[in-house]
Amino acid sequence: MANIAAQRIQREFKEVIKSEEVAKCAIKVELVNDSFTELKGEIAGPPDTPYEGGNFVLEIKVPETYPFNPPKVRFITKIWHPNISSVTGAICLDILKDQWAAAMTLRTVLLSLQALLSAAEPDDPQDAVVAKQYKEQPDMFRQTAKHWTSVYAGGPAKMPELDDKIRRLTDMGVEEHNARVALSSYNWDLERATEQLFS
Template sequence: MANIATQRIQREFSEVTKSDESQKNLISIELVNNSLSDLRGYISGPPDTPYEGGIFHLDIKIPETYPFNPPKVRFLTKIWHPNISSVTGAICLDILKDQWAAAMTIRTVLLSLQALLSGAEPDDPQDAVVAKQYKDSYEMFKLTAKHWTSVYAMTGFDKWRYPDFDYKIQRLMEIMKVDEDRARVALSSNNWDLEKATQSLLS
């Protein structure tokens, strides 16, 4: 890694660790295999959103050309959000593409992603299926996003339970002989209509 990138990341790593947001457990960061080019980021789901209570893990790759080019970031934790792929974790956020500036930092990125969880941009989606649900059936979107947060981003006794969702997932797994994740995606994508979800897996 270029010397300028190494120096920047060392400084930014310290900045995140000492930040108020880190002290409040809102964001954090760690090295993967002691490499300054391979980081793991964590953001907590913002209050009063379907992501509240969840901890979301991020894969952050620092390019040789940093800070003149943005880091490559994706969600490792599965999430139901219009601007984040429910399949790959890819993110649609302008500062990770053409609106990046060399003055920005990893802390900027983590806080911007946290802000994205508070305010989705469904007209510029990464996941068209989620964006359509967000625009056409917002209450269903909120329930689905909260369910995904509970399943993928929470541990222990903090989890919420949705008996109706759980029942439909089990039924779809039995009917179509698919795993739980695939059943959940099919149902989530079809507003939890068991018949439509079954048809989507047949087509």
């Protein structure tokens, strides 16, 4: 790794560790394999959102051209959000693309992602299915996002009604995650999800 990038990341790493957000357990970052090119980030789901109580893990890859180019970040924890792919964890956020500035830091990135969880941008989606649900059926979106947070990010909400629909599909031999994706994509309509899975 280029020296300038390594030094900069070491400095930023310390900045995150000492930040007040870490003290409040809102963000966290750690090294993967003692290398400053690969980091694991964590953000807490913000209060008053369907992600509240969840803990979301991020993969952060730092390019040699850092800080002149943004780090590559994706969600490892599965999440239901218009700007994050429910399949790959890819993120649609301007500062990770064309709006990146060399003055930005790891802390800025983690806090911006946390802000994105509070304020989705459904008109610039990464996941069209989620964005459509977000705009057309906000209550269904909130319920689905809460359910995903509970299952994948350790969130508090238990939803027996949704779990029951998933169980009905897994009893038919569908893998649990595929059942959840199909139901989430069809607004928890068991009949439509079943048709889609078995067509």
